[in-house]
Amino acid sequence: MKRAIYPGTFDPITLGHTDIIKRACKIFDEIIVAVAINREKKPMFDFEKRIELVKKATKEFKKVKVVGFEGLLVDLSDKLEANTIIRGLRAVSDFEYELQMGYANASLKKDLDTIYLMPSLNYAFISSSIVRAILTHDGDVGHLVPSAILNDLKA
Numbered sequence: 340m341k342r343a344i345y346p347g348t349f350d351p352i353t354l355g356h357t358d359i360i361k362r363a364c365k366i367f368d369e370i371i372v373a374v375a376i377n378r379e380k381k382p383m384f385d386f387e388k389r390i391e392l393v394k395k396a397t398k399e400f401k402k403v404k405v406v407g408f409e410g411l412l413v414d415l416s417d418k419l420e421a422n423t424i425i426r427g428l429r430a431v432s433d434f435e436y437e438l439q440m441g442y443a444n445a446s447l448k449k450d451l452d453t454i455y456l457m458p459s460l461n462y463a464f465i466s467s468s469i470v471r472a473i474l475t476h477d478g479d480v481g482h483l484v485p486s487a488i489l490n491d492l493k494a
Contacts, residue, residue, distance in 0.1 A: 343423040346373040349389050350382040352396045353484055355458045355465040359427040364402045376409040383471050396485040413448040424453045429463050
């Protein structure tokens with residue numbers, strides 16, 4: 340079975356994320372969306388809520404499993420028996436950070452590969468931080484997030 344991990348804080352999950360997941364499902368037998376605690380960031384939504392939102396947003400994807408995790412991604416990959424990481428790239432600014440992370444993970448686990456997917460052009464500008472900024476000002480994010488979680492975000 341070809342299994343891959345798509346890690347992130349998903350604060351909140353966006354249409355850009357689900358676009359990457361949809362495309363990854365064409366490549367892999369199973370995609371494990373791994374929601375990170377990530378104490379360095381100060382998330383708008385707590386850990387349990389982010390997991391719940393990702394589950395709602397990915398319910399239609401039969402190949403997707405959602406887990407929460409804390410710690411090193413390489414340890415999670417061992418636990419889940421997945422040697423491929425999926426990361427999304429929107430812009431050149433993403434590339435430098437993601438390249439460093441990919442090399443760092445490979446230095447910890449030689450057989451861990453990272454695959455970079457670009458979102459479809461119409462989702463390339465979407466980020467969780469943009470969604471959070473709009474939510475903070477009571478703006479409409481319906482065109483940026485999966486409809487399955489829209490009511491949760493408005494609450």
